[in-house]
Amino acid sequence: MAFEIIATGHYVPSRRVTNDDLAQTIDTSDEWIRSHTGIGSRHIASEDQATSDLAVEAALNALEQLAPGKAMEAAKTIDLIVVGTSSPDYYGFPSVACIVQEKLKIENAGAFDVVAACSGFVYSLDAAAGMLRGNRKRALVIGADLLTKITDWSDRGTCVLFGDAAGAAILEKTDAPEEGPGKRGLIRTVLGSEGSGASELLCARGGTRDPFKAGETLDKPIHIYMNGQAVYNFAVRAFTDTIERLLEEEGITFKDVKKIVPHQANMRIIRAAARRLKISEDKFFMNIEKYANTSNATIPVALDEYARSGDLNRGDLIMTVGFGGGLTYAGNLIVW
Ligand code: COA
Secondary structure (H helix, E strand, O other): OEEEEEEEEEEOOOOEEEHHHHHOOOOOOHHHHHHHHOOOEEEOOOOOOOHHHHHHHHHHHHHHHHOOOOHHHHHOOOOEEEEEOOOOOOOOOOOHHHHHHHHOOOOOOEEEEEOOHHHHHHHHHHHHHHHHOOOOOEEEEEEEEEHHHHOOOOOHHHHOOEOEEEEEEEEEEEOOOOOOOOOOEEEEEEEEEOHHHHHHEEEOOOOOOOOOOOOOOOOOOOOEEEOHHHHHHHHHHHHHHHHHHHHHHHOOOHHHOOEEEEOOOOHHHHHHHHHHHOOOHHHEOOOHHHHOEOHHHHHHHHHHHHHHOOOOOOOOEEEEEEEEOOOEEEEEEEEO
């Protein structure tokens, strides 16, 4: 029994905002953003879009790949919906996964969200695979975020970093081997957490720790607070450790891995990790220049772009690596 990705999809909102566009209203420049982060532009959702709207589009894109012209029919074959998100349509409940279930008219499917910040898609794939071990066959696994609605647009140190997007993968339980020669699909996952760093990256207001009070006037909506330097240091360490652990546990070297599909928060994090690991930056599939940091969506969007590029072939061994708020970190090894 193996857990294989049989289709992928993604969606980005149509409105593309360049660094120069941001510099019209924020004290920043294309030169600063590019040199400090590698970001050139980001896509920003419209006022009337919520995270589930992006998630549904990404899911339809994956279902269309699975069954051209029959995406809604293919949706009926889904037994489980898992959505990694840090920016749900509603606080607490309902989950984005339940809204996706209703919009795609998927019947008889379990649906829930995973909260692991930018590591969420990696966690979600492993959670879905674990739950397919029972009497379920197909899972729709989505990473979706609309962080621009929970961004402090007066904080130039964070607002230039984020964009909106969703990515999806359809994971299927197949008869292929999960171990030994010819093994396929999701073969290994590393999951980690460091709650001691929770305060370095968080949305402080609105939860049960500090709820809004009746009559309170807010000067800012709920927004992301980030200690950039602390998160940067954590990210480089967690990223390299996760990659090394996956290689070591699997007993392989970089030569065996075709590409690493990483979470992309800052190109400098990837560069620093590549230097530490003594590997070329070409080993990473990058698209941060176009989309910025889309949190849970970064890895599945990149995975879909890579899969559709024609360069990823059946049997190739690839790696995903994520890190983010929590703090969390995670990585998958996947035989495509
Ligand atoms: N435009 C222009 N100048 C900016 C700016 C912007 N958008 N943002 C910050 N600056 C300024 C600062 O005010 C500071 O100016 P000063 O020296 O006069 O005080 C200067 O640039 C340097 O700021 P600093 O915060 O030290 O920059 P940095 O090189 O550490 O880069 C981050 C900041 C946020 C890009 C970097 O710390 C980072 O990427 N951290 C990790 C973020 C991350 O991974 N988050 C998500 C995890 S999933």
